[in-house]
Amino acid sequence: MTRAIVVTEKGAGGRLLEIDDDEFFEGTGGDEAVDLEVLYSSVNYKDGMALTGRPGVVRSWPLIPGIDIVGRVTGSRSPRFAEGDLVVLNGDGIGEDRHGGLADRARVRPDALVHLPSAFEAAPARAAAIGTAGFTSMIAVLALEDAGVRPEDGEILVTGAAGGVGSIAISLLARRGYRVVASTGRAEELGGYLEGLGAARVIDRGPLGEEGRPLQSQAWAGAIDSVGSRTLANVLAQTNYGGTVVACGLAQGPDLPGTVLPFILRSVTLTGANSVEAPLPLRERAWTDLARELDPEALDSLTTTVSLEGALDVAPRILDGAVRGRTVVDLSL
Numbered sequence: 001m002t003r004a005i006v007v008t009e010k011g012a013g014g015r016l017l018e019i020d021d022d023e024f025f026e027g028t029g030g031d032e033a034v035d036l037e038v039l040y041s042s043v044n045y046k047d048g049m050a051l052t053g054r055p056g057v058v059r060s061w062p063l064i065p066g067i068d069i070v071g072r073v074t075g076s077r078s079p080r081f082a083e084g085d086l087v088v089l090n091g092d093g094i095g096e097d098r099h100g101g102l103a104d105r106a107r108v109r110p111d112a113l114v115h116l117p118s119a120f121e122a123a124p125a126r127a128a129a130i131g132t133a134g135f136t137s138m139i140a141v142l143a144l145e146d147a148g149v150r151p152e153d154g155e156i157l158v159t160g161a162a163g164g165v166g167s168i169a170i171s172l173l174a175r176r177g178y179r180v181v182a183s184t185g186r187a188e189e190l191g192g193y194l195e196g197l198g199a200a201r202v203i204d205r206g207p208l209g210e211e212g213r214p215l216q217s218q219a220w221a222g223a224i225d226s227v228g229s230r231t232l233a234n235v236l237a238q239t240n241y242g243g244t245v246v247a248c249g250l251a252q253g254p255d256l257p258g259t260v261l262p263f264i265l266r267s268v269t270l271t272g273a274n275s276v277e278a279p280l281p282l283r284e285r286a287w288t289d290l291a292r293e294l295d296p297e298a299l300d301s302l303t304t305t306v307s308l309e310g311a312l313d314v315a316p317r318i319l320d321g322a323v324r325g326r327t328v329v330d331l332s333l
Contacts, residue, residue, distance in 0.1 A: 003308060003331075004103030005051065008062045013053040016101070016309055021063035024062075025107040028099060032078035032110050036087065040128035041101030043311050043318060043327040044068070044164065045251070050095060051315035059097040066100030066329075067091060068131040069108070070116065070124050078110035086116035086124060088133045088287065102311055104331055114283050117291035129303040129326045130290055131273050133164030138286040140165075140224045140246040140311065141172045143217040147222075147244040147269055151177040154221035154240060155200070159183045160251055162190050162324045165226045167197055171298045172290075173224075174198025181220075183208055183231075190324065195300055206249035208234045209252060214259040219268070220245075224273075227251045233258030241266045248273040302326055307333035 002021040005014040028244065043051075050057045050065040052121075058065065073085040081087065092112035094100040099107070120127045141166065146155070156173055160166040161182035173180045182199035184190055191202045209227075212234040219238045226249030236258055239245055247270060262268040279288075302325030306314055311329050318327070 002103055002105045004064050005066075005308065006062050006064055006105040007050060007053070007058050007313060010061055011053050011055070011200070013316075014051040014065055014312060016312065019103075021105045024158055025099065025105070029107040030109050033107050034073055034078055034081050034087075034110050034113060035075035036069060036108065037074050037108045038071045038101055038104055038106050038331050040070040040125050040331065041066045041311075041329040042068045042128050042131040043306070043314050043329060044132050045306055045318055047095060047102070048315040048318035051312055052319060054319070055097055061098075063095075064099040064101075065095045066102035067095035068128060069094065069101035069106055070128045071106060076110075080110055081113065086121060087113050088116050088127050089113050090283075091278065092117045093276065102308060102329060112278070112280060112283060114280075114287050115317060117287055119291040123296070125305070125328055125330065126296060126299055128328045129299055130168065130294065131164070131326060133176065133326060135283075135286055135295065136248050136275040137165050137169040137172055138272050138290050139222070139278060139282065140169060140248050141176070142286065142289070143246045143271050144222045144224070144244055147271065149222040149244050151179070153243075155179050155181050155219070157181050157183060157220045157223040157235060158199075159205065159223070159231055160200070160226035160249060161194055161199065162186060163226060163251070164326050166224070167302050167325050168294070168299075169224045170194060170197045170199050171295055172293060175293050175295065193324070196301070205231070211257075212237055214261045215265065222246075224248065229253035229255050230257055231288075231308060232256055236262040236268055236270060239266065239268045242268070242285045244269040244271060244282060246271055246273050303328055305330050
């Protein structure tokens with residue numbers, strides 16, 4: 001039997017149950033399925049929605065939520081993995097239409113499974129703290145670099161700066177030499193925290209979230225936006241000629257109430273960071289860079305650890321914006 005949080009039906013929240021894992025996981029993972037002992041998972045915004053019964057994330061029932069897994073291979077039909085390997089999995093539909101990481105055991109496809117970099121072997125919980133949020137942040141940073149945005153080009157704006165994606169993005173950008181401006185709704189409360197992560201300055205998110213002109217004064221060489229809606233429209237309107245904005249979230253909304261003017265008059269590029277369907281080479285590149293560049297002390301400073309049962313308690317707080325940084329689920333607790 002396996003402990004697992006299960007969403008049993010549409011509209012229901014998660015419940016901590018004992019399941020028969022052989023029966024529950026039958027037919028999952030495909031022909032090259034990999035069985036895992038889950039060491040750590042995490043609680044992301046998507047998980048918060050799934051655990052509280054909100055629509056839009058869980059697409060099949062019953063389902064184990066959890067879009068992150070750090071685990072040890074206990075059995076494998078894939079030639080890429082052997083028993084005892086430490087691995088990490090983010091996205092790939094787990095916690096949405098495939099069973100995820102909020103359980104003692106998991107059975108997954110090998111397609112998006114990555115060997116845990118050796119830098120994390122002594123402290124695999126840090127890989128869970130990075131999770132989908134940090135993985136998405138790294139993909140977004142790589143997108144900025146691949147678009148040719150350099151530190152000398154000017155300031156980089158990070159919206160939703162106190163969240164998991166924003167917090168890690170600030171640290172990654174600062175370590176690569178960028179001057180980062182952090183936008184948050186709690187500037188007075190969190191200014192010191194964000195500056196400690198590497199932000200050069202902190203601004204209030206209020207004006208960015210209001211209706212703005214189609215073109216505004218140029219301010220940013222690039223941006224990583226996890227907010228969407230009017231915030232993203234204003235960020236685009238303020239981006240320098242030739243700059244790039246990476247969209248990776250929709251905390252304010254999925255709409256984009258802007259115009260084409262930033263694109264046709266300032267040659268601004270809008271691109272995305274998709275952590276769910278990222279191909280394996282990009283996953284391996286991102287995790288290699290995360291292992292090399294992310295400051296372990298900075299990561300620890302923004303991480304809170306809870307038990308499997310504790311994931312149920314933290315879920316509504318994440319949706320209310322009352323949780324900063326990252327929440328790791330330790331399956332040994």
